[in-house]
Amino acid sequence: MAAEKSREVLWDTPLGLTILWYALAGVSVLVFLYGVARPVAKYRHGNRDGLPPLRELPGRVWRATATLYEHASIRRRDPYVGWAHRGIFYGWVVLAIGTVIVALDHDVVHPLFGVHFWTGNFYLGYKAALNALGTALIIGVLMMMVRRAFIRPRKLDYTRPDRAPGDPQYDRRAYRIGDWVFVILLLIIALTGYLLEGVRLAMDQPGYEAYQFGGWVVAQAFTGLSDGTLGDIRHGVWWFHGLLAIAFVAAIPYTKAAHMLSSYASLILRDPDAKRRLRVIPPERADQPAGYGTLADFSALHLLQLDACTKCGKCHEACPANAMGRPLSPRDVVLELREEANAAASARGVGGVLGSLLRAPTGDGLADRPVIGHDRVRPETAWACMQCSACVEICPVGIEQAPIINQLRRRLVEEGELDTNLQSTLQVIHKSGNSFGENRRRRGRWAKELDFQVKDARKEPVDVLWFVGDYASFDPRSQRVTQAIARLLHGAGVDFGILYDAERNSGNDVRRVGEEGLFEMLAEENLATLQACDFQRIMTSDPHSLNTLRNEYPALGDESWPVLHHTTLLLELIDGGHLDVRDRLSYKVTYHDPCHLGRMNGEYDNPRRIMELLGCELREMPRNRDNSFCCGAGGGRIWIPDQPGGERPSENRIREALGLGDDLDFFVVSCPKDVTMYEDAIKTSGNADRLELRELTELVEEALVAARRPATVGG
Structure with a gap:
């Protein structure tokens, strides 16, 4: 006759050992709670910058939980880790829930109501679920161990690039040891759980082993042993497994396992706009030293x-x-x-x-x-x-x-601890309002070379106010692009104007350098100018300016405006039939996503759509869209000389592009700083005879010229 579909908790355990078990479990919980209290006490010493209002918490908890259970952020660019972590995560969660179910039945429901719910078909389903997810946990842990022992990706190399061999913390060996201890403990806890189940099945033979397939496999190794021997093994394994489990729980806040708590909290509280905007210094701390x-x-x-x-x-x-x-x-x-x-x-x-x-x-x-x-x-x-x-x-x-x-x-x-070139550039910007040190009256000089008048947006209403930016205004190579944009807008009948000498550096790179005071001064001047103008929307060809105008100025002023990149407006004009450029080119091109346009503002498709409409064949570099590789100009690095002898990011990117084939015609960009960085990199890398750079606008204008060219008689 089959045994009851359940099992006895604390099987054959004397009262004294039962009391000891509960005492140890209580100590484990207290140690855990103190471990949680330590970082909470630490966080209370921090200021409240960036913390969301309480009214947002329900929605944030929901989104963080969805991210956690979908594993969307973990599996990105590394599906192997995504699957391994899924097994560990879901296995751990289900096993933890299973432990809580046992505790509720044994320690709450039965003492209070005299009944057990952990029986019958519910028990069988419970065991089947725990066996399945326990197996997933073991597979996930083994996958992680294989990855660390044999695959050894570069991302798991803890050798610090800011330390030399022999310096303290150079290789951070303790972290590698901690990682191994963590996965080995998880594996032992899971395996001893199956071992305990297998010994019990071999001893009790309940008749429903099919629902406990993991334990059934283990049970085959104990066939033929006496009940006394099996009982001794069962007691030993139970205590080993149980003590290891409660010790692991107690250790969670003190080990790598702490990320189960802190990472979830970070997902709840994180700033979704952190990659595109920096926080202003609160007025109450304006007289304190800036930064950390x-x-x-x-x-x-x-x-x-x-x-x-x-x-x-x-x-x-x-x-x-x-x-x-x-x-x-x-x-x-x-x-x-x-x-x-x-x-x-x-x-x-x-x-x-x-x-x-x-x-x-x-x-x-x-x-x-x-x-x-x-x-x-x-x-x-x-x-x-x-x-x-x-x-x-x-x-x-x-x-x-x-x-x-x-x-x-x-x-x-x-504290004045910055590169002398950078310090000089910041002084130049403070004095002249631009990073080139040019007289402000020369900012709109490029427009005088056109055969039409560009409106002054300060003096008359315009539909589109064009915030040109420093490089697009003063750099000779980028000025050609700026003039091409102006010709296209004028030809398409766009009502646009610029600020001429009233425009200042937007402050994006100034702010990312860390000069918050200068950024605020530039922003206030630009905002005052913009507020005095009559326009519907702002356009800029500089993604750095776009990011700051769109995402950071609103926190400083009383209003904000639609801010778009010139590629968005060009696509609008093409789709509206104002620029007849469809299928006029047949170049093979690759495209570099600017960090501030793509990664920070999510604009990937419009430039690609334009190239498709032009008739170009786009070949994507391996690192594209949100994984695009920085040109090296961001964060003020364009103003800081590179150390000689090493490869620059822009040169590395050109090498990546050349790997797409020798028949590649153009390296296409849509940012003035990219024009400067990559045109220089093509030369310094010795590839001027293999690849040319084009700003996307130049391809659009070339296609427009081709459309207007009379057809050749007789083909």
Whole structure:
């Protein structure tokens, strides 16, 4: 006769050992709770910058939970890890739920109501689900172990690019050990669970082993053993498995497993616009030093995000500075700051933690811990960043690496610790309003070379106000593109105008350098000019200006306007029949997505649609769209000389383009800085005879000229 469809909890366990078990479980919970309290106390010392209002929390929790369960951010660009993590995650969740179900039945429902629900068909379904998901967990863990032991992707190399061999923390071996301990413990817990089930099935032979296939497989190894021997093995395995499980729970806040808590919290609280805009300095802190110089300067959100890092290495792999051998890894910056914050928190002790939770935080112990220095985050590390937001884009848990680095830069600028060329450029911008140091009256000089008058948007209403930008106004090569845009708009009957000498540098790169004061001055001047004009929308050919006008100026002014890139307007004109350019060209081209247009503002399709309409054959580079590789100009790097001897990001990109074939006609861009960076890279890489650069507008104008050219009689 088949046994009852259930099993006894705490089988054959004396009262004394039962009490011991519950005592140990209680201690485990207390240790866990204290581990959670430590970082919470630390976060209370941070300011509230970036924290969302309470009314947004329900929606944020829903979106974060959906992201978590869909694994959308984890599987991006790495499906192998996505599947492995799915197995671990869903296996862990279901096993944890299964443990709670047992506890509810045994410790709550039965003592209070005298019944068991953990029986019959419910029990069989429960066991089948746990067996299936437990197997998924084991497979996922084994996949991760194979990846670390044999595949060894570059992103898991913890060797720091900002340290030399022999320097402290050069290879961070402790992190590798911690990673292995984490996956091995998960594997042992899962395997001993099956071992325990197998011993029980071999001993009880309940008759429904098919629902416990994992345990049934293990049970075959124990066939023929006596009940006494099986009972001894069962007791030993039960205690080993149980103690390991409650020890693991207690250790969660202190180990890599902490990301199960902090990463979810980061997904809930993250700023969805972090990659496209930086936060203004609150008025109440305007008289304090800018940026992050000590741990006391950090926001609570950024302190949380330091803990949320899983060390997955996605940002490490995506960072163009790191790829070019610069002394920067966004992951290592986050880990360095985390170590400093944890050291400060540990120094406070139990009393300090409890005091921080019960009293208003004072910042004691944090203000005297600098975060920039030779043995901390080095200045050259912060200055290597291009602020391209590739790290923010790919981070699966929403960490704001680029904004954190920008905060470090703000303090470096405040203390005057910056490159002399960069300092000179900032002084030039402050004096002249542009990065070229040109007289303001020369900003609109390019328009005088046209055979028509470009309106002054300050003096008469226009439909489109064209914010031209520095490079498009002053750089001779980009001026040709600017004039081409003007001719196309004029020919299509667009009512447009420019600001002439009233336009200032938009401040995008100034702000990403860390010069917040100069940015605010430029923005205020531009906003005052814009508010005095009569227009419907703003257009710019400079993605850097577009990003700031669209995403950052609204936080400084009382109003905002539609801001579009010139490729959007050109496509609008082509689709509307105002530019007859369809199927006029037959070039083979590749296209570079500008960071500020693509990754930061999600505009990938309009330039590609234009090339398709022109009749061009587009060949995508391996790194495209949100994975586009930075040209190297962002974050003020265009004003900082590169170290001689190394490959520049722009040269690396040209090499990538040439890998598409020798018959490639043009490397197409849609950003004035890209024009400068890549035209130079084509020459310095020795490929001037193999590849030419075209700004997309130049192809549109060429197609328009071809459309107007009379057909040749007789073919």
